């Protein structure tokens with residue numbers, strides 16, 4: 001048993017005991033009330049899930065096991081000569097609950113490199129799809145094809161003790177995370193580079209190797225990938241991709257089935273696909289205004305036009321956040337260091353200067369501030385990753401770290417099948433008149 005697995009067993013056994021005690025002593029403690037409005041309005045503010053890996057504060061943003069993004073950029077181990085955190089370190093933090101040492105991170109890099117082989121039949125399945133199939137669809141199908149490799153599914157079929165579920169979910173998690181960059185890079189090179197594939201380099205870290213397999217050797221891009229893979233990994237448990245992975249996993253569907261389901265949610269334009277939509281929206285604005293660098297006045301008019309057409313301004317707003325997303329700020333800081341003169345990056349900053357005021361004026365948009373997706377595409381374009389319909393796949397590779405670490409916790413804590421109650425409007429009508 002690898003030592004991170006031993007550590008996880010130790011931590012989860014201890015938490016299991018704490019939870020049993022909490023339920024025994026405080027099981028009836030009320031943590032909120034549910035209103036009819038909440039039931040109709042996407043369950044906003046309704047606490048109904050346990051997710052150990054991260055916690056969101058609506059004003060401050062995400063904290064991973066108590067650490068904010070600026071803290072993680074400072075404290076997580078970095079690649080040799082690198083400036084950004086290695087996502088392996090974030091995974092260790094989410095799974096174990098403690099900051100890793102550089103040795104812990106190197107261990108994970110080595111484990112994932114060793115487990116990263118993707119069987120050829122997975123590539124055959126991807127090849128059977130028309131090349132113009134959306135990359136997120138190819139990604140989800142690639143993960144589904146890999147499901148044949150699930151150790152949990154095979155062991156469950158043989159018959160395993162419920163106490164051991166976590167062990168096989170952990171094994172699948174490690175194998176799946178190790179394989180995802182290869183699947184994603186394969187889709188990228190297939191779709192945009194005439195199938196001219198690049199072999200993995202087993203000497204590189206997980207994100208560095210992913211950048212290498214995409215075919216971008218600029219070390220600034222490798223740094224961006226390490227930051228990108230770290231900041232997109234988790235956003236507590238209620239977001240669509242995390243919640244879906246957790247829900248599907250609660251049926252004891254294995255990590256491949258659960259992650260593919262989560263990725264299908266991430267592929268929606270109100271969730272992860274917004275990063276693609278942001279770039280398309282900016283490019284449409286540039287085309288319409290016939291300028292690469294629209295002025296703030298022109299941007300303001302274009303935002304008003306978008307709103308008047310009943311469309312959303314992609315990259316702005318959030319279901320929970322009520323301030324600028326710290327993931328946006330981290331990317332802005334990266335841009336200020338690495339590409340302050342890039343016209344597209346500057347346009348993103350100009351939008352940031354004018355959009356919140358206009359969105360706020362509508363009086364109905366609860367959060368007029370930018371989210372993570374408002375910035376990422378401009379940085380990717382800067383380094384030559386110009387195919388925006390691939391951007392959500394990058395988000396998905398990163399998101400796997402958080403949702404699969406959580407799936408390990410779900411099974412280690414023995415969380416049951418998720419099955420909330422639903423009612424009809426007719427039922428509520430009778431309820432409010434006291435029938």
Ligand code: NMX
Pocket residue numbers: 269270271272274307311312313314315316317318319320364365366367371372373
């Ligand atoms: N542009 C225009 N209208 C908006 C926006 C926006 N950026 N954000 C919210 N609204 C509208 C929203 O559609 C709703 O309209 P209506 O009452 O007519 O149905 C109204 O404002 C109230 O919505 P909120 O309660 O502020 O937001 P909600 O929690 O329902 O939705 C989002 C959150 C993220 C879905 C929403 O802000 C949005 O559609 N943003 C643009 C898409 C986006 O950037 N998504 C990425 C989120 C981050 N991620 O990666 O997942």
Ligand code: MLT
Pocket residue numbers: 234235238239240241271318319320371372
């Ligand atoms: C996310 O990263 O999942 C998004 O910000 C959406 C959310 O938290 O609801």
